[in-house]
Amino acid sequence: MLSQQNKWVDSVYKKLTRKQRIAQLFFVRAHTNLGKAYEDSVAKVIETEQVGGVVFFQGGPGRQLNLINRYQHLARVPLLIAQDGEWGLGMRLDSTLSYPYQMTLGAIQDDNLIYKMGQQVAYDFKRLGMQMNFAPDMDVNNNPDNPVINYRSFGDNKYNVAKKGIAYFKGMQDAGLLTTAKHFPGHGDTNVDSHFDLPLLPFTRQRLDSLEEYPFREAIANGVNGIMIAHMSIPALDSAKNRPSTLSRKIVTGVLKDSLQFKGLVVSDAMEMKAVTKYFPEGEAELQAFLAGNDIIELSLNLHKSILKIKKAVRKGLISKAEFEAKVKKVLAAKYWAGLNDRKDMSPIGLPGDLNRDPARQLIQQLSDAAVTMVKGTSDGIRLNPLQKTAIVSIGVDHYTTFQQELGRWSSACHLFTINKNTPVTTLNRILQMLKEYDQVYMSINDTRMRPASKLDYSNGVKEFIAAVCSQNKTITSVFANAYTLAGLPGIEKSTGLLVCYQMSDDLQRSAVRVITGQLKPTGRLPVSVNVFFTTGAGASL
Structure with missing residues (x-):
């Protein structure tokens, strides 16, 4: 698709100097939360260097739409505008929708629900005047301690x-957005974040072939x-010391x-990351x-x-003329495919409503409903009895949760309890005694952090409290946190019923x-x- 002959591509290519052709391969960083001086400095770079993208x-979103219009007017060849939107615009922008994380x-x-999500995300990107999403993440996350991929991956089954x-x-793509699968050849089994250093992938060629790739x-x-391309040292594919995969011709x-036989766009991961700059400073990394x-x-x-x-x-002549021309024309062809040969300014009128439309919200709820995983119990066994004395306990928070408020409406005799991450043991013991008086206990475990890590930041006392509640009465536990957190909560498997809900969103709380x-x-x-109790594929049978 991107390597076919094309009149627009050929005519644009002919008009560019060699320096301008090279500049088409470079994408620069932009923000709309760092003030006017920063925005102006990016504008100056676009105007003087005539780069290929931003x-x-x-x-x-409103500021970004206006800035995209402004930057496009400074470019002689329309800019390719990209963003990381693994879970939609909400990954980067305020007042926009976030779809569930990829692990959810x-x-x-x-899978048709996920296809529909792709179409909605494409609509959002194009509404702002963007043509490319640096998504999906197609790493196989087979290391629970992975600090950088983890919940951004669809899981550990290739x-x-x-x-x-x-x-x-x-x-x-069917909705007209360019996409980027990342991070080749696979960043899922690392315990180093390539933003800070160069991760090592020590596996054999055969293992990389059969699993990561x-x-x-x-x-x-x-x-x-x-x-x-990921920034990783992969000796089985390139034995050069400290050479990131991004800079390896062998890879x-x-x-x-x-x-x-990949013929599409090959995109480097960010060249400002320490995995690269640590060993290849002063523009050497970009050349490599x-x-x-x-x-x-x-x-x-x-x-x-x-x-x-x-x-x-x-x-x-360090690169053949044909290869250099093919690179530049591929970037221009991507611009043509995305409609940039006939670019128009985007209108800010009605933008908030367009980006927060009902069909998109409904799809997020559908995705959440379809993700809830019952790893222990039966549908009847976890069912709320509205007439029984019920406790609804939310852990890791200091206010009532959506889960508590929504579930409370279904019970005529319920009490709500909240326990924060560091509630004192004396208080926990008192609540534990009180909970013995209830016929049924519904407990939610919540991760309130921006990014749901593999281990919860709860005190040991709170973790012990969770284990104690799970082993008494009829306790149904819902986990609104990274699935891997189950491993750090010994005793949770003793719950009468256990729902894994992956992240703390209002939608998933409603689904539970x-x-x-x-x-x-x-x-x-x-x-x-997660551990011996909870393995890939566990869940209620369809």
């Missing part, structure tokens, strides 16, 4: 990761537009382009990424210097209440193995 980070989606059995990732990017091979076979060209085979070089710290270094390398009150059948399956 990657937007934190800010607000990994539990869903109906087949499930591939199917879910394909459904998501097909939804986006599997979802990417499937994505390629299903026509994914783009693939983002980018040898494996991805030649062996796997270019020579390795990347088509888009993202977020350079030394833009001007990098362009000059690459210009010199092209002049010296619907399961407990018999309005919804829990059809989710656990997308990761």
